[in-house]
Amino acid sequence: MAATTDTEHEEHTGASASRPSAARRRPGPVAMAVSVFGELLITAGLVLGLFVVYSLWWTNVVADRTAGKQADKVRDDWAHGRDGGPGALDTKNGIGFLHVPAMKNGEVLVEKGTSSKILNDGVAGYYTDPVKAVLPMSGKTGNFSLAAHRDGHGAKFHNIDKIKKGDPIVFETKDKWYVYKVYDILPETSKFNVKVLSQVPKESGKKKPGHYITLTTCTPVYTSTYRYVVWGELERVEKVNADRTPPKALR
Secondary structure, three states, X not given: OOOOOHHHHHHHHHHHHHOXXXXXXXXXXXXXXXXXXXXXXXXXXXXXXXXXXXXXXXXHHHHHHHHHHHHHHHHHHHHOOOOOOOOOOOOOOOOXXXXXXXXXXXXXXXEEOOOHHHHOOOOEEEOOOOOXXXXXHHXXXXXXXXXXXXXXXXXXXXXXXXXXXXXEEEEEOOOXXXXXXXXXXXXXXXXXXXXXXXXXXXXXXXXXXXXXXXXXXXXXXXXXXXXXXXXXXXXXXXXXXXXXXXXXHHO
């Protein structure tokens, strides 16, 4: 057997000495804690991201599908005379359709009530509490007050801030088009301010009974801190013809 040379011995012992022990390679408790905390943050970020996708995208998909089915049912009922006759105040799935060109959201089915259960289906709802809305089909003076989500669940009033004074708001029933004109806007008010729903909305400057419409939703976007309010006043009522030709305000 060949003897180990001094040089070989030095190289061997030097390599051994420079190799860190297992104990030195193992991270300490602080490093371990930082690593675990980092992994938890990444996981939390992924969960939060998925929740945002669910809230702002998937709920819209589901709500739009539901609203579409309900809207088809209403129009089918109208076509087959199953809504109780011209000017009926309610149907099983909705009373009519809201059209607001400035919001660029197409037609919005209107149903009774403003609870989350109703609005989460991607529709607008008319108030029954704390102030009861007066439906235009009744012919009575009052305020046709409505609410819808601004984000998630169809987000039908997402672009409410695009509405300007003078813009049209049209409500479609089986036999009539109710054409309103926006006359005032309140960009922010307390969510507890029910006066904006009054039959004579004095906060909008009106002092006498009339035929008004009020749109309400949450603001700022993606919060429910305050309420955004738009007021309109009825300008004219047009009969629906056989072809359901939209009024000029929608062309």
